[in-house]
Amino acid sequence: MKISCNMIRDLLPLYVENMASQDTRDIVEEHIASCENCKKRLEEMRTLEELPIDTDIAPLRNIQNTLRREKLQTIILSVMITLVFAVVTMAYLTTPAYISYNENAVSIIEQGDGTVLLNFSEEVSGFHVEQYPAADNSGYVYDITTWETIWHQKISKNNLENTVLNPNGETVASIYYYNTDGSENTLIYGDPITDGSVITLPRLVLSYYVLFAIGFLLICGIGLAIFRKNEKIRNGLEKIILLPISYLFAHLLIKGLNSTTYLARRDFYAILLVTISLYFALLAGRNILKKLSIKKPKTTLK
Structure with missing residues (x-):
């Protein structure tokens, strides 16, 4: 067959x-x-x-490493966004609502050993003291103010303890209570340091930081325009420009459009913490979007 x-x-x-x-x-x-x-x-x-079996696992390992990096970037993005939300929420809850001077808000207690105590009422959740030498060298002048916060009103009811104003035995010449509405300071202890009125103005240090961030942002923007065809420099500038963007956005979240402050250190640290969190969140988001744009197939219109 x-x-x-x-x-x-x-x-x-x-x-x-x-x-x-x-x-x-x-x-x-x-x-x-x-x-x-x-x-x-x-x-x-x-x-x-008879063809040999390919036992090279390097390509699979590269894919595994890529997936691991993408997962890590997603985790970083989520954690940083959560941290930004937490910091902004905490900053809002602890934002000072300054208390105009009244005799019940703070009282002065002079001890026999020369120390001076500050006694606060229940409504006070925080205070700030500035110390500087008197012009006539008679001692030190103290400017104080108090505030309440949403955190103190709604969550924590802990009252402030008496605070020693001069723990090292400094001579207290005068104590002024300053308001934050532009009105003149109120003398609550000692002798006046001047015949006229005294007004404590807010600090402008945050304004300088905002101007610096705007200037830095413009410089980076110009650099991106100049080096847009140089991939290496452009990638570096794209990462750097996220810093001023993060700072400006953090300032808006913490201070809004206001750049003056009576508590420069507190506000700056809050802005800085949000800036760092935002920067890493934006950096992770940029990398994720960049990878997605590479994976997306390009279509051409005929």
């Missing part, structure tokens, strides 16, 4: 794998002895079988 080439080719895989019976093997061998096409097909199959 004549066996067609198609039938032999169906049997070749079994023949190559040594899974055919002896009768089938005899039929295949008899056919390929006289058929060059099937013989060539058999040789090709044997060649494919």
Whole structure:
């Protein structure tokens, strides 16, 4: 019986794998002895079988590392956004609502040993004191103010303890209570330091930081425009420009459009913490978006 080439080719895989019976093997061998096409097909199959198995796991490891980096960036983005929300919320809850002077807010207690105590009412949740030498060298002048916060009103009801104003025995010449509405300071202890009125103004240090951030942002923007075709420099500038953007946005979250402050250290630290969190969040978001744009197939309109 004549066996067609198609039938032999169906049997070749079994023949190559040594899974055919002896009768089938005899039929295949008899056919390929006289058929060059099937013989060539058999040789090709044997060649494919002898190809070495690729055991290089480097590509899989690269994919694994890429997935791990993307997962880490997503985690960083989530953590930083959560941290920003937490800091902004805490800053809001502890934002000082300054208390205008009244005799109940703070009282002065003079001890026999010369120390002076500040006694605060229940409504006071915080205070600030500034000390500077009197012009006539009679001692030190103290400017104080008090405030309440939402945190103190709604969450924590802990009252302030009496505070020693001069723990090192400094001579207290005068104590002024300053309001934050632009009105003149109120003398609550000692002698006046001047014949006229005294007004404590807010500090402008945050304004300088805002101006610096805006200037830095403009410089980075100009650099991006100049080096837009240089990928290495452009990538570096794209990361750097996120710093002033983060600071300006953090300032808006903490202070709004106001850049004056009576508590420069407190406000600056809050802005700085939000800035750092925002920067890493924006950096992680930038990397994620960049990878997504690379993976997205490009389509062309015809």
